Amino acid sequence: MHTTLLYVILAIVIGEALWAFFLGELNRKSWSDKVPERLQDVYPEDKFQKQKQYRLANYRFSLISSSFSLLVIFLILWFKGFAWLNDLTGQITDHWLLHPLLFFGIIALVSMLISIPFSLYDTFVIEEKFGFNKTSPKVFITDTIKSLIIGAVIGGLILSLIIWFYNTAGQLFWLYAWIGLSFFMIFFSKFYTSLILPLFNKLKPLEDGELKVAIETMSLKSGFPLSNIFVMDGSKRSTKANAFFSGFGKNKKIVLFDTLINDLSVDEIVSVLAHEAGHFKLKHIIRGTILGVIQAGLSLFLLSWFVNHPAISHALGVIEPAFHIGLLGFGLLYSPISGVLGLGLIILSRRQEYQADSFAAKYSNASALQSALKKITSAALSNPTPHPWFVFFNYSHPPLLSRLAYLDQFN
Ligand SMILES: [Zn+2]
Numbered sequence: 001m002h003t004t005l006l007y008v009i010l011a012i013v014i015g016e017a018l019w020a021f022f023l024g025e026l027n028r029k030s031w032s033d034k035v036p037e038r039l040q041d042v043y044p045e046d047k048f049q050k051q052k053q054y055r056l057a058n059y060r061f062s063l064i065s066s067s068f069s070l071l072v073i074f075l076i077l078w079f080k081g082f083a084w085l086n087d088l089t090g091q092i093t094d095h096w097l098l099h100p101l102l103f104f105g106i107i108a109l110v111s112m113l114i115s116i117p118f119s120l121y122d123t124f125v126i127e128e129k130f131g132f133n134k135t136s137p138k139v140f141i142t143d144t145i146k147s148l149i150i151g152a153v154i155g156g157l158i159l160s161l162i163i164w165f166y167n168t169a170g171q172l173f174w175l176y177a178w179i180g181l182s183f184f185m186i187f188f189s190k191f192y193t194s195l196i197l198p199l200f201n202k203l204k205p206l207e208d209g210e211l212k213v214a215i216e217t218m219s220l221k222s223g224f225p226l227s228n229i230f231v232m233d234g235s236k237r238s239t240k241a242n243a244f245f246s247g248f249g250k251n252k253k254i255v256l257f258d259t260l261i262n263d264l265s266v267d268e269i270v271s272v273l274a275h276e277a278g279h280f281k282l283k284h285i286i287r288g289t290i291l292g293v294i295q296a297g298l299s300l301f302l303l304s305w306f307v308n309h310p311a312i313s314h315a316l317g318v319i320e321p322a323f324h325i326g327l328l329g330f331g332l333l334y335s336p337i338s339g340v341l342g343l344g345l346i347i348l349s350r351r352q353e354y355q356a357d358s359f360a361a362k363y364s365n366a367s368a369l370q371s372a373l374k375k376i377t378s379a380a381l382s383n384p385t386p387h388p389w390f391v392f393f394n395y396s397h398p399p400l401l402s403r404l405a406y407l408d409q410f411n
Helices: 004-029 045-078 081-092 098-129 137-200 210-222 258-263 266-281 284-306 310-315 323-363 366-379 388-394 400-408
Strands: 203-205 226-232 243-246 252-257
Touching: 004 045, 004 310, 004 323, 004 388, 045 081, 045 098, 081 098, 081 323, 098 137, 098 323, 137 203, 137 252, 137 284, 137 323, 210 226, 210 266, 210 323, 226 258, 243 266, 252 258, 252 266, 258 266, 258 366, 266 284, 266 323, 266 366, 284 323, 310 323, 323 366, 323 388, 323 400, 366 400
Parallel strands: 226 252
Antiparallel strands: 203 226, 243 252
8 A cells, every 4th residue: 555655755756857857858959059159169060069969878878867767766666665675684684773774785785786787888888989988997897896885884884873873862863963974074075185086096296397386376376275286197087177176274285187287278277276266265165064064954853853753664665663764765755855955055056156267367367267168168078058947957067158258357
């Protein structure tokens, strides 16, 4: 027998998939046939056609993989697959911590196994065909294994922490879990570059020379506390280019993809970094962290209200309510709320991008940033004319043409 709440969960899962499909179709239809005038220098006609083909291939493939995941989750919910797994793992162990860990561990492992064929096709067929892929099968396999282990360690730790607080602190567990999780988030973003990144990539200090001097001059001028500049072997996996900062407080590190150094001029690289320094000086990073902490607190508070409600366990077909089943059901029900919160965050993020662009125009050079943005976007074959609705709901950065127009005022 299916409960009303199960139908609500199914409606959420299907509604979200249909909404994503609707936006995707709008976006597909908004692809222009001609190269926009401002981009004619970075998108020769043949490259533009290649870009359209690449987007189309990606879009079709994402339709197939998301339809497949929708079908899988629908069947699992309809045939009470989670209740079955709960019984099965409950027979192996009924330990308060081991049972939930085993339950979620199996779900994570199975969903990863299902995603592997899709990821293989994406990397070695689509990305390969369009000349992006530099990943060797060996790198792919070691990446997969490392991600699995890191995911198991980090996911397992967070889950254990929440369950442990639930078992020891009772109704106020969300408060303790919130404090614990916040420390974890701050620790993680502080040590990401020194702990996690080296597991996947090699980082080398940037050699002395024109580029290093130019970056240091810009940092000094804009008051950015720079301690180290690293070059990362991004070309090991992809031809796409990027750069980012990491670290809190003083001692900031810059990580440049080697692809960025190969494709961009010194002025262009400095302007990209001035944009990133802008995010730091304008306190976007610290605000982002605070918002993340507030969002986690809100989610945990709501979780503590609903997790013990028997209706959630019943909806998933489990007769005897259990914390981990409540957690899973809550996750499914919470997804529209987190979607709305996420929308607020990307609207804010797009505003901050303009602010960082204007900071970069002040401390480096607006026209260098414009040409850098054109090169990076065209190298990634990004869609130059996305649909405004698609941008509103999905883009964390304003589309290229809007940023170019915004930067015009500083020229
Ligand atoms: Zn930015």
